Amino acid sequence: MPSLRRATIRGIAQLSPRYLPFADVASETLPLKKLLRLSLLQVTVGMALVLLVGTLNRVMIVELSVPATVVGVMLALPVIFAPLRVLIGHASDTYISPLGWRRVPFIWKGTLAQFGGLAIMPFALLVLAGKGESHNAPALLGISASALSFVLVGAGVHMVQTVGLALATDLAPQKDQPKVVGLMFVAMLVGMIISALVFGALLVDFVAGRLIQVIQGAAVVTVVLNLVAIWKMEPRVRGRDREDTNQPSFQRAIAAFMDQPFSRPRLAVIAIGTLGFGMADILLEPYGGQILELTVAETTRLTATFAVGGLLGLALASRLTRHVGEPLWMAALGLVMGVPAFALVAFAATAQSTEMFAAGTLLIGFGAGLFGHGTLSSVIRHARPGEVGLACGAWGAVQSTAAGAALALGSIMRDGVSAMPWGAAFSGAAPYFAVYAVELVLLVVALAVLLPQLVRMARRGADPGRLRHS
Amino acid sequence: MSDDPDRVWPTGLTIAESEDLHRQLIDGTRVFGAISIVAHILTAAFTPWLG
Numbered sequence: 379m380p381s382l383r384r385a386t387i388r389g390i391a392q393l394s395p396r397y398l399p400f401a402d403v404a405s406e407t408l409p410l411k412k413l414l415r416l417s418l419l420q421v422t423v424g425m426a427l428v429l430l431v432g433t434l435n436r437v438m439i440v441e442l443s444v445p446a447t448v449v450g451v452m453l454a455l456p457v458i459f460a461p462l463r464v465l466i467g468h469a470s471d472t473y474i475s476p477l478g479w480r481r482v483p484f485i486w487k488g489t490l491a492q493f494g495g496l497a498i499m500p501f502a503l504l505v506l507a508g509k510g511e512s513h514n515a516p517a518l519l520g521i522s523a524s525a526l527s528f529v530l531v532g533a534g535v536h537m538v539q540t541v542g543l544a545l546a547t548d549l550a551p552q553k554d555q556p557k558v559v560g561l562m563f564v565a566m567l568v569g570m571i572i573s574a575l576v577f578g579a580l581l582v583d584f585v586a587g588r589l590i591q592v593i594q595g596a597a598v599v600t601v602v603l604n605l606v607a608i609w610k611m612e613p614r615v616r617g618r619d620r621e622d623t624n625q626p627s628f629q630r631a632i633a634a635f636m637d638q639p640f641s642r643p644r645l646a647v648i649a650i651g652t653l654g655f656g657m658a659d660i661l662l663e664p665y666g667g668q669i670l671e672l673t674v675a676e677t678t679r680l681t682a683t684f685a686v687g688g689l690l691g692l693a694l695a696s697r698l699t700r701h702v703g704e705p706l707w708m709a710a711l712g713l714v715m716g717v718p719a720f721a722l723v724a725f726a727a728t729a730q731s732t733e734m735f736a737a738g739t740l741l742i743g744f745g746a747g748l749f750g751h752g753t754l755s756s757v758i759r760h761a762r763p764g765e766v767g768l769a770c771g772a773w774g775a776v777q778s779t780a781a782g783a784a785l786a787l788g789s790i791m792r793d794g795v796s797a798m799p800w801g802a803a804f805s806g807a808a809p810y811f812a813v814y815a816v817e818l819v820l821l822v823v824a825l826a827v828l829l830p831q832l833v834r835m836a837r838r839g840a841d842p843g844r845l846r847h848s
Numbered sequence: 849m850s851d852d853p854d855r856v857w858p859t860g861l862t863i864a865e866s867e868d869l870h871r872q873l874i875d876g877t878r879v880f881g882a883i884s885i886v887a888h889i890l891t892a893a894f895t896p897w898l899g
Contacts, residue, residue: 476864483872490876494883501890515893523890 408549417565418607419542422600424569426492426535429596433577441584442507452524456532457782460775463540465628467771470541471764472625478614481545484537489604492534496597499527500590509586540774544767545612547758556705556755560696563750564689571685635768638760640831647828648753648773649780651713654820655746656784657813661792662739669727669807670735680739687740691747699755704835709752710828715745716821724814727807788813
C-alpha cells in the first residue's frame with residue numbers, strides 16, 4: 379500500500395502543472411517554478427490596484443464619509459504618474475551598477491515605495507476623515523499625508539510592474555514570451571480576485587483598527603512576496619559598470635523607439651482600445667443592480683464572470699500567438715469580440731435578460747484579455763535589445779493612463795447624461811446606453827486604425843526574421 | 849575568478865560591489881526612517897500619546 383500511495387502522490391505531483399495554463403513555458407533558462415515565483419510581483423500589483431480602485435474607494439466614501447471629489451482626486455493621483463513609466467523603463471535599461479544588476483534595484487525601490495505608501499495610508503485616511511482625536515489636527519495634514527500615500531503606492535506599482543515585466547522578458551527565450559506575458563496577466567488577475575475576496579471578508583465589520591490591520595498587512599505581504607519574487611532571479615552581469623559608456627540618452631532612445639515602423643499606430647490602438655474596454659468597468663455592477671435589479675451576490679458573481687472571460691482570453695492568446703506570428707492579430711480579435719459584447723450588454727436592459735448580460739460580460743472580459751495580451755506581446759516582440767524596459771514602460775504608460783481616464787470618463791459621462799432632461803429615458807438606462815455606445819465607437823475606431831496596419835505589416839513582412847519560429 | 853585581488857571573502861564581492869550593496873541598504877534605511885516619521889506624526893494626530 380505505501381508504494382501505491384507514493385505512486386499516487388507522485389502522479390498528482392506530476393499532474394498538477396498540466397492543469398496550470400502556460401505550463402509548457404518552462405524552458406532550460408526559465409523553469410516554470412522560477413517564472414511562477416517572478417509572477418508574484420504581479421500579484422502584489424493586483425492587490426494594490428484592488429485596494430485603491432475597489433476597497434478604499436468604497437471605504438472612504440461609505441465608512442469614512444470623505445467627500446467624493448476628494449476621493450476622486452486621491453485615486454487619480456497615481457494615474458498622473460503613469461507616463462513616468464517610460465522613464466523608469468529606460469532608466470532600468472541603461473542602469474549601471476557594480477553589482478551587474480539592471481532590474482532588481484528598481485523593483486526593490488518600487489517595493490519600498492509601495493510598502494511605505496501602504497504603511498502610512500490607514501493613518502492618513504483616518505486623519506483625513508477626522509476620526510479619533512484628529513479633528514483637532516490641521517486639515518492640511520490629512521490631505522497631504524493621504525496624497526503622499528497614494529502617490530507612493532502608485533509610484534511603487536508603476537515601477538514594480540514596468541521593471542518586473544522587463545525582467546520577465548529578459549529571462550524568457552523569445553519564443554516563450556507570449557506565454558510569459560499571459561502568465562503575468564493571469565498572476566495580476568489572480569492577485570486581484572483573491573485580495574478582493576479577502577479585503578471584502580475582513581472589512582465586513584468596519585472599525586478603524588481593522589482598517590489599519592488590513593492595509594498594513596497588505597504592506598507586509600507586498601514586501602514578502604516581492605522579495606520572494608526577485609530572490610536569485612536576475613543574473614548578474616559582471617563588468618557592466620565598465621562597458622557601454624555611450625548609452626543613449628532618454629530623448630534619443632524614445633525618439634528611436636517612436637520612429638520604428640508601426641510604433642505610433644500601435645500605441646494609438648492601445649490607448650483607444652483600452653479606453654473602449656475600460657469605460658464600463660465600474661458601471662457594470664451599478665448597471666446590473668439598478669437596471670436589471672440584480673442582488674449584490676448576483677453582481678459579485680458577474681465580476682467573477684468578467685474575470686473568467688479574461689482568463690479564457692489570455693489562455694487563448696497565449697496558445698494562438700505562436701501560430702499567428704504577429705500578436706496584434708490577437709488584439710484585433712479582442713476588439714472584434716468587444717463589439718457584440720457591448721451590444722449584448724446594452725440590449726440586456728431592453729430584453730430584461732440576465733443571461734444576455736452575463737454572456738456580454740463574459741465576452742467583454744474575453745475580448746479585453748485578448749486585447750491586453752496582444753498589445754503587450756506585440757510591443758515586447760518588436761522591442762530591440764536594450765530597449766525592453768522602455769517598451770514595457772511605453773505600453774504601461776499608455777495602458778494605465780488610458781485605463782485611469784476610462785474610469786473617470788465612464789462615471790463622469792453617466793452622471794452627466796443622467797443630469798440631462800432625457801436622462802431617465804429607457805427606464806433609467808439612458809446614461810448606461812450612452813457609455814456603451816461611446817465604447818462601441820471607440821472599439822470600431824481602434825479596429826479601423828489597427829486593421830490597415832496589420833495588412834501593411836503582413837504585406838511588408840514587417841518583422842524581418844522574427845515573425846515565425848516554429 | 850578567485851584570483852581577483854579586489855575580491856573579499858567570505859562573500860566573494862569586490863569592494864565596489866559591496867559598496868554598491870551598502871549604498872542600497874543605506875538608501876532603504878533612509879526611506880524607511882522618513883516613512884516612520886510620517887507615520888508617527890499621523891498616529892499622534894489620531895491618538896495623541898504625548899498628553
